[in-house]
Structure formats: C-alpha cells, structure tokens
Amino acid sequence: xxxxxxxxxxxxxxxxTGRISGxxxxxIEGTLKGDVNxxxxxxLTDGASLAGDLGASSLDLGGNLIGTVTTxxxxxxxxxxxxxxxxxxxxxxxxxxxxxxxxLDTAFELDLGLTKKR
Numbered sequence: 001x002x003x004x005x006x007x008x009x010x011x012x013x014x015x016x017t018g019r020i021s022g023x024x025x026x027x028i029e030g031t032l033k034g035d036v037n038x039x040x041x042x043x044l045t046d047g048a049s050l051a052g053d054l055g056a057s058s059l060d061l062g063g064n065l066i067g068t069v070t071t072x073x074x075x076x077x078x079x080x081x082x083x084x085x086x087x088x089x090x091x092x093x094x095x096x097x098x099x100x101x102x103x104l105d106t107a108f109e110l111d112l113g114l115t116k117k118r
Contacts, residue, residue: 014031015031020035020037023039023040024039025056034052035067041060052066061081068088069088075087086102088105
C-alpha cells in the first residue's frame, strides 16, 4: 500500500494521551490529548476531539480542536467544528455554523472591486 493510501483510525471509543507521528493519514473519531505530526491528510470527525498541535498535509475538521494547525494543503472547517488556536495552511474554508477563535496565517488574494478616486 502506498503512503497516500495509508490511513490509521483512532476509533470513537478510544481515548489516548501521547504523541502520534508517522507516514500516511489519520482519522480521529475519539479523543486525543497530544501532538500529531503525519505526512498525509488528517480528519477529525464530528464528536472527536484533539487537544494538541497538528501537522499534516491537509485537515478536514468536524470535531473539536484546541491547538496549532500547520498544513501544506487545504484546511476545511465544517459547520460542526469548534476550533481554538492558530491555523496555517495553503487554503482555509470555514462553513457557516462553525465556532472558531483563531489566528489565521495564509496567503490569499482579496478582491475589493474597483474603487474610483474623486
């Protein structure tokens, strides 16, 4: 199995304290207190929680996260998500209904339209 297809799952009944690192992706359905540093995508499902820093290729957040998120790719914050911390990614999208309190670090273009000077 190639790295892009590797996926580890922390099930909904699992509570873990410690660090997780490795190649491939990670889906968290349970509770984790500790840092995550993986090479693939990360997903926190609705009802899951992470208290710690997260480094991954991308993040799909539906649960609760308190910490710093750093990705090389996109971050999707779902309407069911609660996020407090610092976020850095290539793209960040926040669905209506999400509860966020964060510092955002990303490059973007802001189109304010054409303004006319008088």
